[in-house]
Amino acid sequence: xxxxxxxxxxxxxxxxxxxxxxxxxxxxxxxxxxxxxxxxxxxxxxxxxxxxxxxxxxxxxxxxxxxxxxxxxxxxxxxxxxxxxxxxxxxxxxxxxxxxxxxxxxxxxxxxxxxxxxxxxxxxxxxxxxxxxxxxxxxxxxxxxxxxxxxxxxxxxxxxxxxxxxxxxxxxxxxxxxxxxxxxxxxxxxxxxxxxxxxxxxxxxxxxxxxxxxxxxxxxxxxxxxxxxxxxxxxxxxxxxxxxxxxxxxxxxxxxxxxxxxxxxxxxxxxxxxxxxxxxxxxxxxxxxxxxxxxxxxxxxxxxxxxxxxxxxxxxxxxxxxxxxxxxxxxxxxxxxxxxxxxxxxxxxxxxxxxxx
Amino acid sequence: xxxxxxxxxxxxxxxxxxxxxxxxxxxxxxxxxxxxxxxxxxxxxxxxxxxxxxxxxxxxxxxxxxxxxxxxxxxxxxxxxxxxxxxxxxxxxxxxxxxxxxxxxxxxxxxxxxxxxxxxxxxxxxxxxxxxxxxxxxxxxxxxxxxxxxxxxxxxxxxxxxxxxxxxxxxxxxxxxxxxxxxxxxxxxxxxxxxxxxxxxxxxxxxxxxxxxxxxxxxxxxxxxxxxxxxxxxxxxxxxxxxxxxxxxxxxxxxxxxxxxxxxxxxxxxxxxxxxxxxxxxxxxxxxxxxxxxxxxxxxxxxxxxxxxxxxxxxxxxxxxxxxxxxxxxxxxxxxxxxxxxxxxxxxxxxxxxxxx
Numbered sequence: 001x002x003x004x005x006x007x008x009x010x011x012x013x014x015x016x017x018x019x020x021x022x023x024x025x026x027x028x029x030x031x032x033x034x035x036x037x038x039x040x041x042x043x044x045x046x047x048x049x050x051x052x053x054x055x056x057x058x059x060x061x062x063x064x065x066x067x068x069x070x071x072x073x074x075x076x077x078x079x080x081x082x083x084x085x086x087x088x089x090x091x092x093x094x095x096x097x098x099x100x101x102x103x104x105x106x107x108x109x110x111x112x113x114x115x116x117x118x119x120x121x122x123x124x125x126x127x128x129x130x131x132x133x134x135x136x137x138x139x140x141x142x143x144x145x146x147x148x149x150x151x152x153x154x155x156x157x158x159x160x161x162x163x164x165x166x167x168x169x170x171x172x173x174x175x176x177x178x179x180x181x182x183x184x185x186x187x188x189x190x191x192x193x194x195x196x197x198x199x200x201x202x203x204x205x206x207x208x209x210x211x212x213x214x215x216x217x218x219x220x221x222x223x224x225x226x227x228x229x230x231x232x233x234x235x236x237x238x239x240x241x242x243x244x245x246x247x248x249x250x251x252x253x254x255x256x257x258x259x260x261x262x263x264x265x266x267x268x269x270x271x272x273x274x275x276x277x278x279x280x281x282x283x284x285x286x287x288x289x290x291x292x293x294x295x296x297x298x299x300x301x302x303x304x305x306x307x308x309x310x311x312x313x314x315x316x317x318x319x320x321x322x323x324x325x326x327x328x329x330x331x332x333x334x335x336x337x338x339x340x341x342x343x344x345x346x347x348x349x350x351x352x353x354x355x356x357x
Numbered sequence: 358x359x360x361x362x363x364x365x366x367x368x369x370x371x372x373x374x375x376x377x378x379x380x381x382x383x384x385x386x387x388x389x390x391x392x393x394x395x396x397x398x399x400x401x402x403x404x405x406x407x408x409x410x411x412x413x414x415x416x417x418x419x420x421x422x423x424x425x426x427x428x429x430x431x432x433x434x435x436x437x438x439x440x441x442x443x444x445x446x447x448x449x450x451x452x453x454x455x456x457x458x459x460x461x462x463x464x465x466x467x468x469x470x471x472x473x474x475x476x477x478x479x480x481x482x483x484x485x486x487x488x489x490x491x492x493x494x495x496x497x498x499x500x501x502x503x504x505x506x507x508x509x510x511x512x513x514x515x516x517x518x519x520x521x522x523x524x525x526x527x528x529x530x531x532x533x534x535x536x537x538x539x540x541x542x543x544x545x546x547x548x549x550x551x552x553x554x555x556x557x558x559x560x561x562x563x564x565x566x567x568x569x570x571x572x573x574x575x576x577x578x579x580x581x582x583x584x585x586x587x588x589x590x591x592x593x594x595x596x597x598x599x600x601x602x603x604x605x606x607x608x609x610x611x612x613x614x615x616x617x618x619x620x621x622x623x624x625x626x627x628x629x630x631x632x633x634x635x636x637x638x639x640x641x642x643x644x645x646x647x648x649x650x651x652x653x654x655x656x657x658x659x660x661x662x663x664x665x666x667x668x669x670x671x672x673x674x675x676x677x678x679x680x681x682x683x684x685x686x687x688x689x690x691x692x693x694x695x696x697x698x699x700x701x702x703x704x705x706x707x708x709x710x711x712x713x714x
Contacts (some may be wrong), residue, residue, distance in 0.1 A: 041446040042600075043584055044414035046514050049406030056490060057401035058457040059503055062497040088400040098417040102503045133413060140419040146459045146503035148415055149401070157403050225482070227400055233547075243399075 010214030015114060016107030026111070030118040045133035046149050047098045055151035057088040065145035069346055071185045074113040076206040080122020080292075081145045084160060086128040086231065087210040087294040091149030091228040093158035093219025096130035096212060100148040104140035114308050117145070120207075128212045154219045155158065161243035163225035163299035167319040172214040173295025174204070174261035175233055176286030178269045181205030183286075193271035197264045204261075210294040214311070218298050219308040226298035232289040234331045234348050237297060241322070244299075250317035251334045255286075259314070262287070266338065284339035288347040361616075367655055372471060373464030382467070387475040402490035404507050411454060412508035414445040417714040420500035428666045431470040433563040434476020437649075441587065442569040443485040444651040446508030448585040450515035450576025453569060462499035474502070475566075478497075485569045511576045517552025518600035520582035520656035525675040527572040527665050530560070531618035532590055533643030537625045538562030546696045550628035554621045556597065563619075567651040568686045571668070575655050578664040581656035589646040591688045591705050592627035599678070600689030601656075607674035608691045616671070619644070623695065641696035645704040677703060 012018040018026065047054060059081070061067055067077050086096045101121055105114065125132050130150075181201040189198045210228065218226055225244055227236045237248045256262050262283075268280035300308055301318050309315075322330075333344040375383065388651065396439065404713055416438070443453045457567050458478055462471065482489050538558035538707050546555045574582055582601055584593045589625040596606045612620050619640075626639035657665055666672075668707075677689075688700040 042517050044412040044508060044514075046449075046510060048622065049409055049411050052406055052409065053405050054406050054411050054507070055401040055406050056455065056457055056505070056507060058459050058491055059461040059493045060495045060497075060501075060503065061566050062461055062495055064498070069632055091400040092403075092654055094401070094495075097412065100413055100505055104419055104501060106416055134415055136416045138417045139422055140417075140501065141479040141499050143395050144417075144497065144501060146417065146463060148413070148457055150411070150413060150507075151401060153403060157401075162397050201520055211680065231714040299448040302391070315711070341495050 003275060007136065012311050012345040014106055014107065015109040015111060018111050026115070026118075030115060030122060030161045033081055035273060036069065042293070043166070045098065045100070045154070048132060049097075049152070051152055053153055055089050055092050055094045055153050055157065056148065057085055058146065058148040059085050059088070061145045061212060063124065069113065069143070074116025075120040075123070075143065077114045078117040078122075079207040081130070081147045082121050082124035083208050083210050083294060084210060084292070085147045086130070087126070087228040089149050089295060090210060090212050092216030092224050093154045093156070093215045093223070093226060094151035095248055096128035096217060097150040097283050098133040099125050099150075101132060101135040102146035103137045104142070104144035105137070106141060106143070107139060109143065110165050112176040121147075123132050129208070142286035146310065151164040154216055156219070158215070158223050158226045159243070159297070160225050160227050160240045163240055163246050163319045163333045165246060165303070165319050165321045167224055167299035168302055168305055168315050169237070169250065169297065169317040170218070170295050170300055170305075170313045171295060172218065172308070172311065172313045173211055173229075173293070173315050174259070175229065175293055175295060176202035176265045176283070176290040177261050178208055179199055179286040179290025180265045182252065183272070183282075184268060186274065190271040193268060197267050205292070208294045210298070214296040217311055218296065218300060218308065221300060223298045223300045223304070226296060229293040229295045229297060230290045230291055234288050234333065235291070238330045240299070244319075245322055247322045248331045248332065249320050252315050252317045253334060253336045255314045255316060256287070262338075280339045281343045284343035284347040288333060288344060358674050366477055369468055371464065372462055372466040372468060375468050377576035383472070383475075387472060387479060390654045392588050397487065402455065402457070404490060406454075406509070410510055412446050412451045412514065413505065413508050414442055414448050414505065416442050416445070416507040418502045418652050421562060427468065429563045429612045431473025432477040434502060435474040435479075436481040436564040437476070438504045438622055439478050439481035439485070440565050440651055441649070442504045442506035443481070443569060444488070444587070445682070446506050446566060446583040447569050448582060448583050448653060449508065450499050450513070450572045451508035452573060453457045453482070454507040454509050455487050455490040456507075458489060458492040459503035460492065460494045461499070461501040463498060463500070464495070464496060465532055466500065478504075479658075484566070505603050510545050511573055513576070515572070515576045515580050515583045515655070516600070517582050517597045520597055520601040520603050520605075520676045521609030523670050524581055524656035525658070525659055525673040526594070526607065526654065526676060527670045528577065528652060529655050529665070529668065530568055530584065530650070531587075531614070531616070532650055532652060533640070533647040533662045534558055534561035535649045536643040536647025537622045540629070540639075541625060542627065547628040550625060554624050557621055558625055558683050561651070565649060567652045568653070571653040574668055575657060575665065576701055577654065578657055578661040580657045580661070583653060586650040586652045586654060587648055589648045590649070590654065591690065595687045597656070602679055604677045605674060605681045605688045606677050607688065609672050609674045610672060610691060610693045612671045613644070613677075614694065619695075622702045637691065637696045638700045641700035641704040644688060645701060
């Protein structure tokens, strides 16, 4: 965080100077007028549920774990906090209805950072078509943002557990760009990497932009199971395989070959040096196990494929019956021109990550 | 937190040993089966909204700010985190529908503490008549619990802004018991204080038990404005006065004289020593400005008073037209047999507290 936090207008520079009620008023002003009938400051917001039900999901972002203030602006963090929750709504086939936000912040937090956070939450919520309807702010030793997203379900919520053998496994969105961007932040952008590519990958990590139309589209097409890529492709499809009692066979990854984002990912892997073999390992790890991407993967009946492909979706593989052997992997990945079977196996062995280990 | 965290069964003693997915499975098991159609592990929960709308509110509790692990068990913190959010639902005249919980915890957190937290959240949610439907767990430097409560609104949400001159100001529940309990935790229980009284006050701070029927009851009786006492009676009624553009005149505080909880509060104040004058100051501060009580205060038309009194409510004062003088207090408090006008004025000057100042 910048050390000189004095704003040019002479207003409060830190949260401690602004105070709790000053912060609430300032954030409420930036978030804009809430929907009637309830404004900020009441005990609870009222969220319309025209379908007779609401989707609800909650997530936490902690400074030093999920973001760094020297890598991401407050606006970045606000956008990302909103995006990862709204992606969960779309992963149920739903549309965003409302966000609630909790903020823990040290008294020394620059007000400008908090302004950015509020703006980012508002901007990404607006991109998803929903307002921020409530919140809470308290003091604490590190910055933490909790976001709860509410959503309007479609005619039926699309769960993780519904995939059936014979379904196609499809992807709407990118893979590995957030992980590649994180690697550039951690290791520095190599001199040989095109500046435009670097900027796209850094932005993908700092401000993922989920396609909020993708979930309702796949749900309407008859998707049997959906989830967003938050733990990594193989990790998230593993959840889907276990929940549905099926196996996922990713034997169509060659379908990604012409994806423009894959060219970005491959360029970054090569620019980091180490030769072709090392680059292939990086690409496999980023694409197969990179988290925080918030693209949508799911299982759809083959009859739905024309709709999915027309919407830009790619077929990555298929759902098969689970094998009866204990310990059999829920997800298997074939080799492609981009990585070897050994690279894929290594990436699959580290799906997702454990925050507490 | 206890230093010996090894459980007798030889299972994982700390969160770092248990791991993230172990924690999620363990917490899900303690919370019991979620309502259909969505179980834990899916992207979002589905909450029924039979009235076509849901109330939504969120709060954060941070270790060292809102609780201390040497003062409160995990079960206490879970109960309190649930209670303070569900109290916000009842303060809109609503009934609890669902809780979502976010947990930030260091890897060294004893699993037994987390088990207690989950049990407390479940137990208080059950007391409010609702399930825990979703959550998130992440690592962080300090324990933090974020809770989002959803609620079914009554025929109309009761806002803070509806109070009208001529309404009566009523209280359902106690005042000052949480603040008195906090003082006993901070300063130690004085030798002269009855053990039963001390236990009640300590429990009031550790595990407030809101009356979740109170909000719907007052709403049905025609309440024009409601809020729960979280920042202190004068602070919360000040929010109500400002939101409604009215003044609150607490000229009926003598109605509390025979409240059993007031006897507890007065006994604690006297047992802490310093003489009668110091005790009166403490009672005034605790009753008028003590937070985290989660009783319900509101404005009701005089015609509703028989219903309120029959339900155990007490009339504390009345709503008046706002005076036009700038800086006029939104809330004025008369003297009682328990405290002087000067004690009341001192307590009113410090309503609530600012987390960041």
